[in-house]
Amino acid sequence: MYIKQEYFLWKLSYHLVANHQFHILYMNKEKSEIWLEKEDKGKWHVVRLIHEVFNWKNQLKRDIDYVQAQIKQNSQLFRGGKMDLHYVYVSEFPPVDEWESLDIATNRNIQKVNIFYLDDKEKESDGGRLYETLQVERPVFPDHLDEVEYESQSLYLKQQLHTLRKKKQKENEQIFSQGKLFFTIILLVVNFIIFGLMEWQGDSTSVLTLIEYGAKFNPAIIEGEWWRIVSSMFLHIGAVHLLMNMLALFYLGTAVERIYGSIRFIFIYFLAGVFGGLASFMMNPQVAAGASGAIFGLFGALLYFGLKNRRLFFQTMGYNLLIIIGINIAFGIVVPQVDNSAHLGGLVGGFIASMITALPRIPGKSSRLAGVLIYIALVSLMAAIGIRNDEGGDYAAAQLQISQELIQQEEYDRAIEVTTTAVTNPDEYEAELLFNRSYAYSRVDELAFAKADLERVVELQPGMAEAHYNLALIHQTEEELNEARTHAAEAARLQPDNENFQDLSDELNNIE
Template identity: 50%
Template sequence: MFIEQEYYLWKMVDYMVHVHQFQVLHVNTSHGEIWLEKKVNRKNHVLRLSHKQLNWRNELSRELETGYRQLNQNRSLFRGGKLEFHMVFVSEHPPVDEWEDTVKEYNDRKIPLHLYYMSDETKEQALEDLFKPLDIEKPEINGSLREEDMEASLPSMKHQLVKKQREQREAAASIFDYGRPRLTYVLLAVNILVFLYLEMVGSTTSIETLISYGAKYNPAIMDGEWWRILTSTFLHIGFIHLFMNMLALYYLGSAVERIYGTLRFAVIYFAAGLFGGMASFMINPSVAAGASGAIFGLFGALLFFGVQYKQLFLRTMGYNLIVIIGINIAFGVMVPQVDNGAHIGGLIGGFTASAMVHLPKHAMKKWQPAAVLLYAGAMAAMVYLGMTGAFNGEQSRMVVQEVSELNEQESYSDVIQITTQALEEPQGYEAELLFHRSYAYLQSGESAEAEEDLEQVISIAPDLAEAHYNLALLLQQDGELEKAAERASKAAELNPDNADFQQLNEELAQ
C-alpha cells in the first residue's frame, strides 16, 4: 500500500506543475518532499507536500513547526502579495490520537497555515479542499492501477519534475542573461574621455566651459540649440559627479543591457536622457549637465521589468530598488543643487521607453504604439511649457532682459514698478531683479532703497562683482569708508580685469 500513497502524491504534483504551471521551488525525490508556489487572486500560495506516515499528534506538530520555520527562513523568496501556506501530507492512515486542532495555534500568526492530511479515507475530500483556494479543478487520479504499474511510473514522474524545476530555473536565469553590456562600457568610456578633455581645455566646474561644450543652458536652447538636451548627458560637473554617475551606470547599465539587449538598452538610455533633459529645460532655469536623467531611466526600465515579472522582480531586486529610487528622489527634493526634474523625468522616460520597446522574446503588444504616442506627446508638451516659461523662470528671465533695456533708456520708474511686481515670484532670478531695481533706485536718488537691495543681492549672489562695486560707491557717498573699501576690494578680487573696479579699490585703500 506504500506505493499507492507515493503514486498519489507524485501524480497530484505532476498535475499541478504540468497542467496548472505551479513553480517548483524544491524537490527531494528520496524523502518524498516537494515545495510548490503559484500566485492566485493576488495571493502567493506556497505548498509543502510530503509522503510521510505520522502515527502520533506530536509528530504532526513537529512537522508543522519544521515546515513553518523553513518557510520563514526563505521568506524573501515569497515577496509580493499576501502569503498562504499549505502543508499536505499523504499517508495510508491518519495519526492515532486526535490531531485536527493542531493547526489552531498557527491561526494567529502572520502567515496563515492550512493543513491537509490525505489518508486513504479522506484524500478525495482533502484534495478538493486544497484545490478550492487554488482555483483549479480536482483531477481524476487513477488509483486502480496495479501496484507494479504505479511503481514503474514513479521514476519517470520524479525525473520529469526535477527536469521541470531545472527548466524553470534556467528560464529565470536566461531573462537576466539575454544581452552583454557592450554599450554600457562604451558609454562609460565616452563619459570619462569627455570629462578628461574638458579638464584639459578648461574646468568641469566652470559654467563658461560647460556652456561652451554643450551643457543644458536654457537661453541657448531657446535660441534653437536643442542639441544641448543630448550633449549635456555626456558632461559632468566635477569628479565626484562623474564618479557617482559612472558607478551607477556600471551597475544599472550592466543589469538593464543584460535584460533588454543592446539595441533596446540604447533606445531606453537615450530616450530617458532626452526626456529627463527636456523635463529639466521645462522646470530648471539653471545650467545643468550629467547622465543622471538617463541613469534614472535605467531605474525606470527595471521597474517596467518588475511589472512584467512581478514575482521574479520582488525576489531579486524589487524592494531594494524601490528604496534606492525613493532615497534619491528625497535627496533631490531636500538638496536644491540636485536637478530633480531631470531625475524624475528620466525615470518616467525610461519606463515609457521600456514600454515602447518591450522585453525580448515578447510578442508585440497593443499598448506599445500608445507608449510611443505618450512619449512624443509628453516631449511636445515639455517643449511648449519650457518655451513659455510656465515652470522654469523663463518669464522672469524675459523681465530681467526688459528692465535691463529700460535702465539703458533711463525709464527708472518703470523698472522699479516691473521688478517689484516680478519679485513676488522671481523663479530663480531674484538676484538679477534686485540688482536692476537697485540701479534704478540709485539713479532716482533713493540711495537707502538701493543699498538695501544691493545687500540682498550680495547675500544671494556673493560672486556678483558689480553689486559689490555699486554698494562700495553708495557707502563711500555715505562716508562709510571702511565698509566701502571692503566692498571695493571684493569687487576688484572678483573681476581683476575691470579698470573701474581697480581704480576705486586703490582710491579707498589709501
C-alpha cells in the same frame, strides 16, 4: 501501500505544474517533498506537498513550526506580495488524535494557512477541498495499478518534474543573459573622454564651459538648440559627479543590458535621457548637465522588469532596488543643487521606454503602442510647458548663474550685459541680478549705477546684509557718512558674526 502514496503525491504535483502553471520552488525526490508556487490576482499560493506519517497531532504541529521557521529564514524566496500557504500531507493513515484544531499563526506576509491531510480514507473529501481552494480540477488517477506500475509511474513523474524544474531554471538564467556588455562600456568610455576634453580645454565646473559644450541651457533651447537635451547627457560637473554617475551606470547598465539585450538597452537609455532632459527643461531653469536622467531610466527599466516578473524581481534585486531609488529621490529633494526633475523624469521615461521595447521573448504589441503614444504625448507636453515658462521669465536663474561666473572671472562688462538683459524679465531673481550688476558696476568705477542698483536691492530684500554693506562702502567713498553709517549698522545687525560688517560699522562710527 507506501508506493501508492508516493504515486499520488507526484501525480498531484505534476498535475499542478504541467496543467496549472505552478512553479517548483524546491524538490526532494528521496524525501518525497516538493514546494510549488503560483500567482493569482496579486496573491501568491505556496503549496508544500510531502509524503509523511504523523501518528500524533503534536508531531504534525512540530513539522509545521519547523517549516514556518524555514520560511522566515529564507524570506528572500517568498518576497513580492501576500501569500497563502497550503500544507498538503499525503499519508496512509491520519493522526490518532484531533489534528483539525491546530492553530497556525500568520504574519504580514502569510495571510492564510491551510492544512490538508490526505490519508487514504479522506482523499476524496479533503482532496476536493484542496482542489477547490487552489481553483484547479481534480487530476485523473487510474483505478487499478499494481505495485510495479505505481513505482515506475512515480519514477517517471519525478523525472518529468525534475525536467520541468531544470527548464524553468534555464529560462530564468536566460532572462539575465539576453545581452552582453557592449553599449554600457561604450557609454562609460565616451563620458570619460568628453570629461577629459572639458577639463583639458576649460573647467567642467564652469557654467560657461558647460554651455559651450552643450549643457542644458534653456534660453538656447528656446532659440532652437534642442540637441542640448541629448548632449547634456554626456557632460558632468566635476570629477565627483562623473564618478558617481559612472559607477551607477556600470552596475545598472550591466543589469539592464543583460536583461533587455544591447539594442533595447541603448534605446531605453536615450529615450529616458531625453525624457529626463525635457522634464528638467520644464521644471528647472538652471544650467544642468549629467547622465542622471538616463541612469534613472535604467531604474525605471528594472521596475518594469519587476512588474512583469514579480517573483524573480523580489528574489533578486527587488527591495534593495526600491530602497536605492527612494534614497536617491529623497536626496534630490533635500539637496537643492540636485536636478530632481531630471531624475524623476528619467525614471518615468525609462519605464515608458521599457513598455515600448518590451522584454525579450514576451509579446506585448498593445502595450508597445500604448507606450509610444504616452511617450509622444508627455514629451510634447513637457516641451510646450517649458516654452511657455520662458515667456514668463523663468530663465533669469540661468542668467544669474552666468553672471556670477563672469564676475569670478573678472569679466565685468560681460556680466553687466548679461544681467541688464535678464532684469528686463527677472521673474523672482530681480534682487540677485541687480546685486551682481551692482558689483560689476562698482568694479568698473560706475558707482552711480552701482548705488542705484543696490538701493533697489534693499527695497526688494531688506534682509540682504551684503547689499547694505556694499551700499555703505559706496556712501563712504562718496563721503556720505550718515547714509554709510546707517547701512553699515544694518549689515552688522543682520549678520552680527561677520567681522567685516562689524569693523566697517565701528570704523564709520569713530569718524568725527
